[in-house]
Amino acid sequence: MDKPERLVTTLRPWLIVLASRQRRLWLGALLMALTLFSALGLLAVSGWFITATGLTGLLFAAGIAATLDVYVPGGAIRLFAVTRTASRYLERLYNHDTVLRLLADLRTRLFSVLAGLDSHALASRRASDWLNRLTADIDTLDSLYLRLLAPPAVALLAGAILSGVTALFVPLAGGFLAGVLLLGWLWLTLGQARLGMAASRRHVDELEALRGSVMETLQGLAELDAYGALAHQQRSLDRLEAHLHHSQRRLGRWVALGNALQAWLVGTATLGTLWLAARAFEAGSISGAVMVMLPMAVMAMNEAFAALPAAFTWFGATRGAAERLNGLTEQRIEQRTEKSPAPTAVTPDTPPENARTLRLEGVGVRYPGAFQPALDGLSLSLAPGERLAVEGASGSGKSTLAALLGRQLSPSQGIITLGNTALEAWSDAELRRRVVVLTQQTELLDDSLAANLRLANAEADDTTLWQALEQVSLAEWARELPQGLDTRVGEGGRQLSGGQARRVALARLYLCDPDLVVLDEPFSGVDMSTAQALSQALHRWLSGRTVVYLVHKADTDAAPPGITHTLTLRDGQPHSE
Template sequence: MADGRTPLATLAPWLRLLGRRRGRLLAGAALMALALAAALGLLALSGWFITATGLAGLAMAAGAALTLDVYVPGGGIRAFALTRTVARYGERLYNHDTVLRLLADLRGRMFAVLAGLDARALARRRASDWLNRLTADIDTLDGLFLRLLAPAGVALTAILALSAFLALWSPAVGLAVAALLGVAWLWLTLGQARLGLAASRRRVAELEALRGATLEGFQGLAELEAYGSLAAQRRRLAVIEDRLLADQRRLGLVGALGQALAGLAVGLAWLAAFWLAARAWQAGALSGPVMVMTPLAVLALQEALAALPLAFTQAGGTLAAAERLNALDAVRRPEPRGPSPGVSAGPLSVSLEGVTLRYPGSLTPVFEDFALHLAPGERLAVHGASGSGKSSLASLLTGQLLPDAGAVRLAGLAPETLDPRRRTDAVACLTQSTELFDDSLAANLRLAAPEAEAARLWAALATVELADWAAALPRGLETRVGEGGRRLSGGQARRLALARLLLRDPGLVILDEPFAGLDPALAGRIAGRLDRWLAGRSALFLVHARRGETSPPGVHRWQALVTGSRRGLCAPVRNLSG
């Protein structure tokens, strides 16, 4: 294993998750076993019945008097046929429903893991990689029960049960079938997994690289065209596809080998059963119908073994997906144990003492022995050049980042020790990037206040001067904004995000360039309304400034927000660049 753990240890967290639906999984495996048992019974009883009726006909033609009950075995054959059909249909329906439920469990757990990662962990990989973890890796892992565990378990149970049944008639036949098909089962599971391990593991990584490169290529299509780099991008994709095709070809060959070996194993078991049963018949230990029934029953096991080679050839991909998801779980911040402290209502104090923060792989720290203090109800503008750490400061205060050294306190408490719900209630942050979902205006606003009535939503839109625009839309608040708010202009998206923040009642407000993309007149009007809303709250403004400036540009936009507080605008402005 890549991480030095055994396959069982790697899959253990996900097996425990499957165990939550143990009842459904056992029921699904039972339906699978019932369908296979019906197939075995159908073929075995049919062989016995055909042979028995044939021998009875020959005996009667020779003048012998005998009786044969055709109704019981005939009814048994019809029962097995009907049971096989119904059980197979019910198994497919039930097990696929179970897998969809498991998929929801897996994705819910992984989303919780990703949500628990801090900003430094998230910054280590591309957005497409995280999407791949949540979709492709989970899709690979959700077949753990339906493709690997259940078929292998049912096949092994069928081999042992049939061997025991045949041993009742001829111990030699039962032992031979158990030995031949037992060895075949081991190869078709562990052997096939071993042969396909490296290629299937690489396939998971190559698929991730292909998806990431394709997605980023589409996102940067304009830049690729502008700089004449489309051909180079296509060549990069072609290289990945060639590697993927080579691994896919190898996996196909390994899977075909497994299918051939499965057929060979069943054929050898059939031949051994037929030869041993024929010898027992010659010795008078078996009747003719039972002798015919024995090898035919073995042939029915082809159905049980046929699905194993292809599934276990791809088992390395399942292990690789589990390892990658386990690695994310390992770096997730531990949740606070015991009751989490809360913060009192009203304005919050902010304190940073001796804070040092460094991103992985960076040459210089973002902060080094940094200090900042904000009293309850106070407003402070912090400005600096791009990359000076303004967004990192917001991440520290919202608990998305932990400092390498020093202490961060909200109302005297470390943000990471607070209950996440209490922390989000107490701190509201308007980030530099506007995050809108492909849903309606109302749904995007209600992220901040799920129970908010329409009148409250209209009031928030009016504060940012979007109410008239929304009212003129054919669907009003039900108008969809598009992926990432693409159906809105940059200024409209920014104001919608600000309106969403106004639906909260926080004690600390962090505003990262709230008026970006707005003209000065509109920004001034909104600033006046925002000033009234900020009354009785602590506020931290993050403002962009070029290096060397003593005050941020567009000071008039901030004047209404900062004046009237216990600190003026220019003197208390903290410059992260200096």
């Protein structure tokens, strides 16, 4: 596959996203063209009018009778001036609104891709890398329409029309203008893109590395200072910054070269057109006013070509961003193909009656590059209403099992069935409704207490929310808050203590009606007396549901009641008790 085909393949997914708003894109390009053609008309008519006025004055001075209609060209000048100003304002307003809509579309598409990745794929990159994908890479792609598609297309169209109009008056000048503008357009697009491709792609990679290193430095500042490694880390940051500045300087030089060539191009086209028009004037083929009008119109092409050098010099950044985001899509596709085949197809219209029967047969998980599997040969079976306690030390595989049951992770081997149907065959909507997983990490948003509770049930009214808080002994505390349920919990729930945040997460369980419940250390961060009270309330709510507890030890005072089976994990290996 040659390079143009590879480029089209890289950009095709994102061009398809743009095509979803093609009516807005066409209208935005039309406004851009209207602005440019108004500028061309303004300079051309102004040049003609000034020259015609001067020639008429000379004729009057020589005693020769002459007439000149000043109203039509004067009106045209006003029309072009007003149109250019109005269309420029509307174009900027409309196109930037379009770009914001496109950014929302692009981020929505990326979020849908990320939602399909399992926990291992998400953990394979740093948080700063994902942030870079969602912000810098997506922001880079917004130039696809506003800088890389519409402006060169409008410039090429304007050059063709201007050359055609010039050819009507002076055919040789029209041909010369078409050749010069076409060659210039090719260099300012393809040539500048070629020059800056490697440097602009490298610049984005270096910027991502610098952002990640800065975030890691800030997060580990205390440890770096304590171990005397802060100076070494600073030198590493300085090296990254130096590489980044080097790339920026190189790209700046290429942009400056493009700007110089663009100015030289339009200047050459203007002078050439003026010379050929002057020869035509000497031959009596055109009037003096037309002779001035043609090169004046060519000068307006500065506006058409001015933005091209910088946009296409940085084209490599856009291409690199598209390739990285495409890699996420490919990773999701590969993940799907590696999943166990589903014997039964399930859609939201035909779900099983319940998801209270759970079976794992020879399930194993091995992370790429790991010395040993996280889980190996795990088999278990739970009937409706049974409760399994999976105990083991940190790193024994409990969290991996929770990720498997929530389908956040795919098994490397073996089969998981839920409700006598392969887990992979369940639709996302049905699985999220039938299975709830309480992980060790409590996820709270910087929103109200009510909004965080309604993540589990968007239709829950305030009475239901208060009942859920009552179940976890938080109702009295919540009533004393300044705004009750409308009180914000802060970013990550930082306005709450660890125990309160954990109980808010538990309260969300009471707003669901699942069949299978997976609880990973449900009472962590909660004192013993509160844990025992929560355990009894949870025991009543879990009646009839299938439950998997993930705990360090199942035979403690705070152990969940009603356990029917116990399984011990050691280094990913199951040991039945």
